[in-house]
Amino acid sequence: MGEVQGQGYIGQALDIADVLAVSYFHAMRYRPAEPEWEGRDRFMLSNGHYAIALYAALIEAGIIPQEELETYGSDDSRLPMSGMASYTPGMEMSGGSLGLGLSLAVGRCLGLKRKGSDARVYTLFSDGELDEGSVWEAILSAAHWKLDNLIAIVDVNNQQADGPSTQVMAFEPLTDKLAAFGWFVQRVDGNDLDAVVAAFDVAKSCPDPKPRMIVCDTKMGKGVPFLEAREKNHFIRVDAHEWQLALDALDAGRTA
Amino acid sequence: MATRPRRAGRREDRMSRPTPAPATGAKPKLKTSAMIASIAGEGQRTTAAPFGNALVELGKTREDIVGLTADLAKYTDLHIFAKAYPDRFYQMGMAEQLLMGAASGLAHEGFTPFVTTYAVFASRRAYDFVHQTIAEENRNVKIVCALPGLTSGYGPSHQAAEDLALFRAMPNLMVIDPCDAHEIEQAVPAIAAHNGPVYMRLLRGNVPLVLDEYDYKFEIGKAKLLRDGADVLVVSSGIMTMRALEVATMLERDKVDVAVLHVPTIKPLDTATILREAGRSGRLVVVAENHTVIGGLGEAVAGALLRAGVHPPFRQIGLPDEFLDAGALPTLHDRYGISANAMAASIKGWLG
Numbered sequence: 331m332g333e334v335q336g337q338g339y340i341g342q343a344l345d346i347a348d349v350l351a352v353s354y355f356h357a358m359r360y361r362p363a364e365p366e367w368e369g370r371d372r373f374m375l376s377n378g379h380y381a382i383a384l385y386a387a388l389i390e391a392g393i394i395p396q397e398e399l400e401t402y403g404s405d406d407s408r409l410p411m412s413g414m415a416s417y418t419p420g421m422e423m424s425g426g427s428l429g430l431g432l433s434l435a436v437g438r439c440l441g442l443k444r445k446g447s448d449a450r451v452y453t454l455f456s457d458g459e460l461d462e463g464s465v466w467e468a469i470l471s472a473a474h475w476k477l478d479n480l481i482a483i484v485d486v487n488n489q490q491a492d493g494p495s496t497q498v499m500a501f502e503p504l505t506d507k508l509a510a511f512g513w514f515v516q517r518v519d520g521n522d523l524d525a526v527v528a529a530f531d532v533a534k535s536c537p538d539p540k541p542r543m544i545v546c547d548t549k550m551g552k553g554v555p556f557l558e559a560r561e562k563n564h565f566i567r568v569d570a571h572e573w574q575l576a577l578d579a580l581d582a583g584r585t586a
Numbered sequence: 587m588a589t590r591p592r593r594a595g596r597r598e599d600r601m602s603r604p605t606p607a608p609a610t611g612a613k614p615k616l617k618t619s620a621m622i623a624s625i626a627g628e629g630q631r632t633t634a635a636p637f638g639n640a641l642v643e644l645g646k647t648r649e650d651i652v653g654l655t656a657d658l659a660k661y662t663d664l665h666i667f668a669k670a671y672p673d674r675f676y677q678m679g680m681a682e683q684l685l686m687g688a689a690s691g692l693a694h695e696g697f698t699p700f701v702t703t704y705a706v707f708a709s710r711r712a713y714d715f716v717h718q719t720i721a722e723e724n725r726n727v728k729i730v731c732a733l734p735g736l737t738s739g740y741g742p743s744h745q746a747a748e749d750l751a752l753f754r755a756m757p758n759l760m761v762i763d764p765c766d767a768h769e770i771e772q773a774v775p776a777i778a779a780h781n782g783p784v785y786m787r788l789l790r791g792n793v794p795l796v797l798d799e800y801d802y803k804f805e806i807g808k809a810k811l812l813r814d815g816a817d818v819l820v821v822s823s824g825i826m827t828m829r830a831l832e833v834a835t836m837l838e839r840d841k842v843d844v845a846v847l848h849v850p851t852i853k854p855l856d857t858a859t860i861l862r863e864a865g866r867s868g869r870l871v872v873v874a875e876n877h878t879v880i881g882g883l884g885e886a887v888a889g890a891l892l893r894a895g896v897h898p899p900f901r902q903i904g905l906p907d908e909f910l911d912a913g914a915l916p917t918l919h920d921r922y923g924i925s926a927n928a929m930a931a932s933i934k935g936w937l938g
Contacts, residue, residue, distance in 0.1 A: 416722075424722050424723050427714055429683075430687055430715065432687075433715065433719070434690055436684065437687060437694070438692075440676060440688065440691070441695025442695060444692075444695070444697065445696070464681075464715070467681035468684050470679065471681065471684055471688070
């Protein structure tokens with residue numbers, strides 16, 4: 331997808347791929363042929379620019395056909411650069427205006443509880459979104475309403491548009507803050523598959539009447555050393571010859 | 587008409603005003619009304635809490651209806667719904683962005699949320715949330731907001747002079763500006779039956795009752811001629827329709843024949859009816875709105891007329907493009923030309 335555009339949110343896609351893999355192939359309940367199935371777990375992508383990663387997950391999950399991958403970001407594609415509910419099967423919200431996802435997720439969780447559904451709401455957002463006041467409105471209310479059907483994942487890759495997230499606006503100690511707000515909080519290496527699997531299992535089985543947060547520390551460009559090393563990597567350009575190098579690096583990582 | 591002092595809403599003008607003389611004699615001193623106060627004039631017929639009661643009534647048959655507010659249940663009459671259906675009421679705290687996002691989420695799960703706050707907070711504070719989570723996603727959320735236009739004397743913090751302009755600019759969103767209790771009672775089930783996002787202005791507390799005397803029925807998207815007249819056509823929405831009817835009666839004494847076209851649906855606009863009425867020759871067309879003259883009903887009607895090549899003499903009554911004063915509502919409505927007296931004077935002046 332990135333190669334079609336020659337640039338994009340490739341660092342983020344690589345850093346969150348492990349979390350999405352665990353979400354779609356370990357944790358979540360859904361029917362690929364029936365993306366609107368009432369009993370599905372809902373996955374809400376708040377940081378719409380991570381769509382490049384979510385599309386890959388939706389393709390792997392069989393919700394979007396493989397051949398659409400090449401249309402990413404092109405005119406009339408169902409796969410726009412920033413994810414929107416009205417474009418893509420399996421896309422549960424229009425993200426991109428950062429800070430929306432948790433508020434929407436609160437409403438979905440309240441709605442599911444009203445219906446007596448046991449489906450869960452997963453929502454992914456980025457560390458930069460912690461700057462948004464609305465995120466903290468939602469964090470307060472999710473605890474207030476005891477939304478134990480909410481599993482929020484925050485991607486701490488420590489990178490946002492203007493630089494390292496912790497320098498743009500200090501948000502640590504994040505785990506303590508979230509716990510003080512009444513959440514059940516875990517913090518894991520988001521690029522350690524076993525750790526992520528365990529965290530999702532614990533989040534699902536935790537008996538506490540609290541919303542669950544999994545703080546995932548990740549590495550931008552994970553798995554491609556020359557991308558991991560790039561300094562300004564919120565939105566990166568990858569030269570034509572570099573794509574094969576990146577794919578080779580990922581393949582090497584897979585077989586290692 | 588006496589020239590009133592220019593009040594541009596500038597700090598130096600306000601700071602240098604002479605101290606007002608204490609009230610004397612029989613005329614009581616007007617005070618800034620509390621939020622809870624009614625917009626009704628003295629002796630006017632009213633209905634208590636038409637919105638809250640209509641929603642409770644609707645809730646009997648529509649179990650999908652839920653109510654959400656941001657710490658303003660009591661001030662939007664939603665407390666009546668909360669009392670009737672405590673498990674269908676969500677107090678979201680003083681957090682309007684969350685309020686809109688959560689309402690969208692509930693709508694996505696199949697419920698029909700009625701969301702209340704003040705018009706300033708829905709439009710100015712939570713605009714992007716309404717835009718992205720409700721309008722863009724086309725969720726079935728009804729946003730019902732108190733203190734529209736100039737219906738509070740607290741100053742710009744509570745005066746939503748531009749809510750219609752902001753919400754008109756939002757695709758998918760229907761915009762309703764009801765006149766009185768009679769209309770609110772009918773509009774609640776009507777907007778609930780419409781599948782899509784709606785913004786409706788709310789009058790709360792003891793709400794004037796006017797339109798029941800005009801054999802009036804609210805229909806989404808329909809403008810209605812409440813009375814005919816040969817000299818002036820007033821095109822109005824919200825409380826300005828109530829004013830227009832009063833003005834029409836006042837001007838009968840001056841042998842001025844005023845027609846009143848009520849346009850409660852600001853978007854989508856009933857262009858056909860407006861063009862038909864404005865196209866009748868020989869009448870001054872006056873658009874009256876409880877809203878800034880920028881971007882509301884006045885400019886919507888002007889645009890429709892221009893695009894259709896209909897060019898009657900045209901005037902606007904509405905709030906000026908400035909930050910409005912704090913004070914008592916009757917004073918402010920006189921000052922800004924939206925009281926019945928001020929409106930009658932403007933129309934007589936234009937007729938010469």
